[in-house]
Amino acid sequence: MKTVPLTLLLCLLCACGAEEIVYQDPDTSKSDVSDEEGDNGDTQDNSNDRDGSNTQDCPINNPAACPFPGITVDPDTGCVCAPLPEDEPIEPSSGAFRFVLIKDEARSTQGDTPGADIDAIGLIKSNGVEVFAITFSDQSAVSCDSNAACDTAALLGPPDVINNGDCFDSNGVDTSLFTSLNEGFAIVSFSGDGNGDQVIENGDAIHVYEVGATECGRFDDDPYSVSVSVSDADNGAFIEVGRGAVGDNVIEVSGL
Numbered sequence: 001m002k003t004v005p006l007t008l009l010l011c012l013l014c015a016c017g018a019e020e021i022v023y024q025d026p027d028t029s030k031s032d033v034s035d036e037e038g039d040n041g042d043t044q045d046n047s048n049d050r051d052g053s054n055t056q057d058c059p060i061n062n063p064a065a066c067p068f069p070g071i072t073v074d075p076d077t078g079c080v081c082a083p084l085p086e087d088e089p090i091e092p093s094s095g096a097f098r099f100v101l102i103k104d105e106a107r108s109t110q111g112d113t114p115g116a117d118i119d120a121i122g123l124i125k126s127n128g129v130e131v132f133a134i135t136f137s138d139q140s141a142v143s144c145d146s147n148a149a150c151d152t153a154a155l156l157g158p159p160d161v162i163n164n165g166d167c168f169d170s171n172g173v174d175t176s177l178f179t180s181l182n183e184g185f186a187i188v189s190f191s192g193d194g195n196g197d198q199v200i201e202n203g204d205a206i207h208v209y210e211v212g213a214t215e216c217g218r219f220d221d222d223p224y225s226v227s228v229s230v231s232d233a234d235n236g237a238f239i240e241v242g243r244g245a246v247g248d249n250v251i252e253v254s255g256l
């Protein structure tokens with residue numbers, strides 16, 4: 001006869017009764033259904049919980065409320081706690097999307113302008129009007145270590161690397177005009193000043209002015225990804241809407 005590990009058995013029991021499990025705040029989760037029936041939730045009640053025959057008040061699939069990391073058993077309640085699967089989709093909030101996250105996906109960050117080199121970030125509305133990012137969030141992460149282009153103000157406002165069709169006016173690289181992300185990320189928004197309130201919506205597009213072959217006609221295109229926030233908070237969860245690639249630096253916004 002095969003033996004079933006205790007943890008697996010409990011997982012199976014919990015899965016079978018998943019629809020019956022009621023989430024309860026962890027501060028009050030010690031009371032179980034037996035308690036509600038008025039028998040004070042003693043040790044015997046917990047044993048009943050462990051055999052899976054009773055409805056349990058468990059913080060199932062709520063890792064924040066789970067008293068132990070990973071799949072385990074709460075010795076007090078007999079509840080089985082499991083973290084969210086890694087591929088669990090992020091639930092978008094009901095807030096308006098106002099923040100864009102540009103993440104450096106460069107595989108090599110050698111040189112004194114490491115990673116993706118961002119001149120400007122545009123939001124192209126469905127009516128064709130383009131506004132430029134004007135606010136840089138302190139939730140961003142751009143390191144100045146071995147980075148000659150780490151002034152983050154350089155990626156705000158309209159693009160200025162190209163003048164009259166010439167990249168850097170045909171001169172050498174001017175590191176004051178763009179920001180090298182150096183394996184980091186920038187979070188920006190478009191609202192304020194003359195832009196008014198700018199909400200990112202389906203049908204818009206994000207134009208990433210990355211200093212490379214596509215924009216400049218010289219230098220390499222560095223890979224990067226673009227994500228649009230799911231809420232009106234720069235420290236919220238971000239939903240990726242697309243990635244820039246060589247020759248393609250306008251990412252359409254959809255699926256929000």
Ligand SMILES: [Ca+2]
Nearest residue numbers: 113114115117
């Ligand atoms: Ca670079």
Ligand SMILES: [Ca+2]
Nearest residue numbers: 119154160177
């Ligand atoms: Ca710039």
